Amino acid sequence: MKKFIIGNWKMNLNVHEASLFATKLAQDVPIKRGVETVICPSSLALSPLSLQINHRQMKLGAQNCYWRDEGAFTGEIAAAQLRGLAQYVLVGHSERRHIFDEDDREIRFKVQAALRNGLTPVLCVGETETERGEGDTAHVLGDQIVSGLLNVGSDQIDDVLIAYEPVWAIGSGRTPEPNEIEEAVKMIRSQIGHMFGRNAATSVPVLYGGSVNLANAESILRAKGVSGLLIGGASLIAPEFAGMVQIAADVLKEEKDG
Ligand code: PGA
Numbered sequence: 001m002k003k004f005i006i007g008n009w010k011m012n013l014n015v016h017e018a019s020l021f022a023t024k025l026a027q028d029v030p031i032k033r034g035v036e037t038v039i040c041p042s043s044l045a046l047s048p049l050s051l052q053i054n055h056r057q058m059k060l061g062a063q064n065c066y067w068r069d070e071g072a073f074t075g076e077i078a079a080a081q082l083r084g085l086a087q088y089v090l091v092g093h094s095e096r097r098h099i100f101d102e103d104d105r106e107i108r109f110k111v112q113a114a115l116r117n118g119l120t121p122v123l124c125v126g127e128t129e130t131e132r133g134e135g136d137t138a139h140v141l142g143d144q145i146v147s148g149l150l151n152v153g154s155d156q157i158d159d160v161l162i163a164y165e166p167v168w169a170i171g172s173g174r175t176p177e178p179n180e181i182e183e184a185v186k187m188i189r190s191q192i193g194h195m196f197g198r199n200a201a202t203s204v205p206v207l208y209g210g211s212v213n214l215a216n217a218e219s220i221l222r223a224k225g226v227s228g229l230l231i232g233g234a235s236l237i238a239p240e241f242a243g244m245v246q247i248a249a250d251v252l253k254e255e256k257d258g
Pocket of ligand 1: 008169171172209210211230231232233
């Protein structure tokens with residue numbers, strides 16, 4: 001199964017800096033069959049980078065979108081407007097949920113808007129530290145998956161990616177143990193199984209995100225059921241990001257050689 005290495009640049013780098021950084025990545029990031037490398041710069045940089053990058057080496061993702069296709073929504077960017085510029089879009093990232101109060105209904109609409117416009121949504125889910133402490137992780141993940149994928153058809157589920165990102169791990173330098181990641185990913189896959197059947201439960205890519213770096217990437221990529229990484233901070237360091245693409249390729253090769 002394909003591996004995904006997705007870099008979320010968040011609100012960093014202006015257009016000029018983004019272009020310079022993409023030049024560095026072009027030098028460093030290996031092109032590996034079976035590894036899909038995606039960078040998610042600010043929306044402003046999507047257009048210039050779509051002309052700059054080698055699309056065999058890297059794809060582009062947006063960090064967010066609005067769910068209406070057009071209209072009087074000042075300041076928003078529609079999934080329809082990302083068509084042709086990005087192939088992926090992050091939906092329901094914890095910073096969107098917690099800083100911008102995005103709720104499950106809005107996130108569900110965004111997933112649908114992405115699919116309607118030919119973009120692959122990366123639906124981000126994850127529990128807060130309090131929820132984890134209260135033993136609520138399974139419940140929270142289940143709810144976020146059910147709600148986010150509620151109106152997705154069984155013919156569309158193959159175009160969806162899930163990212164498990166525990167809120168407490170994002171930007172904190174703390175990560176769950178690989179066995180804890182395996183457990184959460186299993187819960188996510190089982191919920192997808194309930195909704196879309198057994199095939200979907202195994203075939204939908206489930207990524208891990210939250211304080212991933214070059215040092216911990218390998219053990220996380222080896223965790224059972226993990227299909228890739230969603231990387232924030234470390235995606236802005238070219239050799240780290242490129243190194244993780246290489247690790248994904250190595251792990252994939254080992255899996256294939258069995
Ligand atoms: P981090 O961010 O790697 O900096 O923790 C991950 C994310 O927010 O997607």
